[in-house]
Structure formats: structure tokens, C-alpha cells
Amino acid sequence: MSEQSTPQWFTGSEYTHRVAQAIAQYGPIARTTLSQLLGLSQGALSRITSDLIYADVIEETPSQPNTSNKLPAGFTAKESTERRGRPQTALRLRAEQRSFIGANIHGSDISMIVTDALCNPLCECITEALTSTKPNDVAQQLSDLARRCSAGIDPSPVAMGLSIGGHADKDRFVTYAPFLHWDGSIDLGGMMEEYGGIPCAIFNDLDSLLFHESWFGEGVGLSRFAVVTIGSGVGYSLSENGRPVDYPDKSYGLAGHVPLDPEGPRCYAGHIGCSQCLTNDSLAEEYSTMIGHLASFQQFADDAMAGEAQAKQLVNKLCFRLGTLIATASNFAMPSKVLISGESSFLARLNTESIRNGISWYRPSQAAKIDFEILDFDWADWAEAAAARAIARYIG
Ligand SMILES: [Zn+2]
Structure with a gap:
């Protein structure tokens, strides 16, 4: 059984690929910053970028290099050693070529x-x-x-x-x-x-x-971050140095039954208050019990958005439980940031204070606050x- 073949843009050494990757992630980026970032001499970098310019993969641009916080956390670009007066240029990927x-x-x-x-x-x-x-x-x-x-x-x-x-x-x-x-x-x-x-x-x-987040989104420059998703299921994945941590069994929903709430609903496997309580089906069932008649997840979501009292109460529980999951994941995996996504993540926006409370309840008070962000969700x-x-x- 062969691996899926994917064509490549260019052939070159490992460093050539690393340079192109860094320009895709951090560009437009100044040559001096790039050489510091990758630990390459200006001469070595220059030879690689000439090849990449010749192959139409990158180009020199007069635009200002990226000085935003997209560069790796803790990395400070040194002053350019280029001659004063020479216009500052940056390198960018020729994205429109493919x-x-x-x-x-x-x-x-x-x-x-x-x-x-x-x-x-x-x-x-x-x-x-x-x-x-x-x-x-x-x-x-x-x-x-x-x-x-x-x-x-x-x-x-x-x-x-x-x-x-x-x-x-x-x-x-x-x-x-x-x-x-x-x-x-x-x-x-x-x-x-x-x-x-x-x-x-x-x-x-x-x-x-x-x-996607490591290369083009909120995870650019972060050495370790996690994504938690809520929706029809519960998902969790961890990124280390710009790549998902490799583990053969991780596609099987390892975060699906983490204990979160001793007073939560019972899941199909018999656990009380495990992370299944964050899923749409479980929320619909819990909401139905609260209001005394059958309701769909959509009904619960509509009521929550409209600020109905019982729906708000369940959103608060959902957010506290989500905070508990984030604390548990963070206490073990120690990411610098947690991103929240998934088709029902809009509910998490309704009560970020409960997420924070859920995190604090299960995290030592001396430990740094966990930085989390709810991503806009769209298929x-x-x-x-x-x-x-x-x-x-x-x-x-
Ligand atoms: Zn369970």
C-alpha cells in the first residue's frame, strides 16, 4: 500500500523547504529576521532564496515586513545590519501562482x-x-x-x-x-x-x-496549543512546533468521555457527567428534561440566543463544564493557548465567565491563567x- 502521492512545488534541500514554509507562515518577512529565525547565515539564506525566487515560489516585495505578533512567541528580531538608506524589502510567497x-x-x-x-x-x-x-x-x-x-x-x-x-x-x-x-x-x-x-x-x-491555525491562523508562532471542539461530538487535538502531535489512536475520540461534572447527565456508556454532556444530542436531552417536554438542540440554541431563563441556565452549565475540560487538558498537556471551535462553539460565547470559572475550579490559583479563544465557526x-x-x- 503506497502513501498518497502529492506533487511538490519545487525540489530542494530540507532547508529550502523550511525557508519556503517560514515565508508562508510569517511573510512578508525581512531577510535578516528570517535568517535569525532559522539559524541560517545571510549567505546561506541568500542562496536558498535565489533558488526560490527563480522557481517563482517567492518574491521580493517593497512592502513592510510583518512586525505583528505573528512571529514565534519570545522571538525578537534584531536590528537590520543592512546599509542605512537601503530600502527595506521583504519576502513573500507567490500565493497567486497556485x-x-x-x-x-x-x-x-x-x-x-x-x-x-x-x-x-x-x-x-x-x-x-x-x-x-x-x-x-x-x-x-x-x-x-x-x-x-x-x-x-x-x-x-x-x-x-x-x-x-x-x-x-x-x-x-x-x-x-x-x-x-x-x-x-x-x-x-x-x-x-x-x-x-x-x-x-x-x-x-x-x-x-x-x-490551518499553525500555518495561517491563531496558532502561528505558538510552540504548543490545543484545539477543543464541541458539536455533534467532542474533539481535542494538540499542536507542537507547528504540527499536530502524532499518536496512532488520536482519531478515535480520546476526549469523548473525560469526567467533567459529578451531577451531569448519564452518557450512553453509563458515565455520569462525562464530556459527552457537551454534545448537541446530550444538550437537547438535558434541556428537554429541564423544560418538561421534548426539545431539539436547535430549540435549545434558539432559546439560549433569545435569553430564555432555563436555556441560559444550561448554557452556564455547558460553559462551566467546557472550562473544566480545558483545565484538565491544560493541566496535563500544558499548552500556551486553547482554541475553541466546532459547530456549537457559538454557545460558548454566551458565557465566557463560566468558562473561566470552570477553568479556575480545577487549576491551582498560582498557575498562570489559561489563554483561550473562541474561533468564529464556519464549515x-x-x-x-x-x-x-x-x-x-x-x-x-
Ligand atoms: Zn461517557
């Missing part, structure tokens, strides 16, 4: 988008329902949608990233996909290549989100995240 397709399968829907090499969208994200969950049909539908999304986009996409809530071996063979009810090992990457005519690598959705971001992984492989 395009990529990103797709995410969530529940029974697909979302797809086309981006440039810096993961900026080049079209509207399209979301449509899966017409069938049979592997061949899914690959066919994804390929048709990819053709529609990339019509009229110049240059045409060079690679596709597809993320799923599950596990893909060698970025190609889907071996676990509970939402699609697939059995055994499915060569989805191979089918996509056959039907769509474009190299397609398959990734775990949470890892893709983490990757387009999850589709972009899959594109980000394809870009990362393409740049190397």
Missing part, C-alpha cells in the same frame, strides 16, 4: 472551497448533502463538486485536501469513519485521483484545523483547513 481544493465531510454534508497558496479563498464555499454514503458514490460526488468549484479558476488547482471525522492511513486509506459507516480500509485517495484526476490526500478533520474554515494541509504537503 490553487488548491479543500473539502470537509461533516455529518451527511460536504463543504468545498478553492484557495490560493496562502489559503485565501478564491470562491464561495459550497456545501451540499451527500447523495449516498457508499465510498464510490462519495468519491464521484466529491469529484463532480471539485470540477464545479474549480471551473474558471486560473491557475487550475494542483492538489486537493479532504478531511473527515475519522482516520486515514498514509493520508490515503480511510480506516475509520464512524459518520460514514464504512468498514475496513477504503482507498478513497486512490478513487479521488481516478475520478477527479487530481492528487487528493485524506486527513483527520481536527488535525487539519490545527494545522468554510474546515474546508480551508483541508486545503491548508494540501498546501503544507505541496510546500514540503
Whole structure:
């Protein structure tokens, strides 16, 4: 069984790839800052950047280099040693030279988008329902949608990233996909290549989100951060030095049954108040019990947004429990920041004070406060995240 083949933008040494990656993440960036960041001499860096400029991967730009907090935490750029009076230039990735397709399968829907090499969208994200969950049909539908999304986009996409809530071996063979009810090992990457005519690598959705944040989002420059997602399930993933921490069993929902609330509802596995109580189904059930009649998750969410008293009470519990999960994860994994996402993360915005209280309740008071941020949630971001992984492989 071979690994999914992905074309690469250029060939070069490990350092050439590292330079291109750093320019993608931190650019536009001054040469002096880049050489300090990567520990390369100005001469060595100059030889590498000449090759990358010649290959049309990067270019010199007169624009101001990035001086924002996107550079790694704790890194301070030294003063330029260039001659005074010489105009300050910066290096940027020629993002417009390539395009990529990103797709995410969530529940029974697909979302797809086309981006440039810096993961900026080049079209509207399209979301449509899966017409069938049979592997061949899914690959066919994804390929048709990819053709529609990339019509009229110049240059045409060079690679596709597809993320799923599950596990893909060698970025190609889907071996676990509970939402699609697939059995055994499915060569989805191979089918996509056959039907769509474009190299397609398959990734775990949470890892893709983490990757996207490390390369192009809130995680740029952070050495270690975590993402917690809430929605139809509960997800957790950890990034170390710009990459998801590798662990063979992490696609199996390791954060799904963490004890959070001794007075919480009982989950299907029999636990009391485990992290299943953060899921949409459990919230709908708990809300139904509170109000005395059957209510859907949507009803609960609508009531919460409208400020109904009982819904607010459940939101407060949800936020406190989420804080407890964040404290537990942070106390063990020690990330410098926790990002909250997922389709019901908008509920977390309704009471950040309860999240803080939940964190404080389970964290020593002397320990530093945990920095957390609730990301804007949109399936387009999850589709972009899959594109980000394809870009990362393409740049190397
Ligand atoms: Zn449980």
C-alpha cells in the first residue's frame, strides 16, 4: 500500500523547504529576521532564496515586513545590519501562482472551497448533502463538486485536501469513519485521483484545523496549543512546533468521555457527567428534561440566543463544564493557548465567565491563567483547513 502521492512545488534541500514554509507562515518577512529565525547565515539564506525566487515560489516585495505578533512567541528580531538608506524589502510567497481544493465531510454534508497558496479563498464555499454514503458514490460526488468549484479558476488547482471525522492511513486509506459507516480500509485517495484526476490526500478533520491555525491562523508562532471542539461530538487535538502531535489512536475520540461534572447527565456508556454532556444530542436531552417536554438542540440554541431563563441556565452549565475540560487538558498537556471551535462553539460565547470559572475550579490559583479563544465557526474554515494541509504537503 503506497502513501498518497502529492506533487511538490519545487525540489530542494530540507532547508529550502523550511525557508519556503517560514515565508508562508510569517511573510512578508525581512531577510535578516528570517535568517535569525532559522539559524541560517545571510549567505546561506541568500542562496536558498535565489533558488526560490527563480522557481517563482517567492518574491521580493517593497512592502513592510510583518512586525505583528505573528512571529514565534519570545522571538525578537534584531536590528537590520543592512546599509542605512537601503530600502527595506521583504519576502513573500507567490500565493497567486497556485490553487488548491479543500473539502470537509461533516455529518451527511460536504463543504468545498478553492484557495490560493496562502489559503485565501478564491470562491464561495459550497456545501451540499451527500447523495449516498457508499465510498464510490462519495468519491464521484466529491469529484463532480471539485470540477464545479474549480471551473474558471486560473491557475487550475494542483492538489486537493479532504478531511473527515475519522482516520486515514498514509493520508490515503480511510480506516475509520464512524459518520460514514464504512468498514475496513477504503482507498478513497486512490478513487479521488481516478475520478477527479487530481492528487487528493485524506486527513483527520481536527488535525487539519490545527494545522490551518499553525500555518495561517491563531496558532502561528505558538510552540504548543490545543484545539477543543464541541458539536455533534467532542474533539481535542494538540499542536507542537507547528504540527499536530502524532499518536496512532488520536482519531478515535480520546476526549469523548473525560469526567467533567459529578451531577451531569448519564452518557450512553453509563458515565455520569462525562464530556459527552457537551454534545448537541446530550444538550437537547438535558434541556428537554429541564423544560418538561421534548426539545431539539436547535430549540435549545434558539432559546439560549433569545435569553430564555432555563436555556441560559444550561448554557452556564455547558460553559462551566467546557472550562473544566480545558483545565484538565491544560493541566496535563500544558499548552500556551486553547482554541475553541466546532459547530456549537457559538454557545460558548454566551458565557465566557463560566468558562473561566470552570477553568479556575480545577487549576491551582498560582498557575498562570489559561489563554483561550473562541474561533468564529464556519464549515468554510474546515474546508480551508483541508486545503491548508494540501498546501503544507505541496510546500514540503
Ligand atoms: Zn461517557
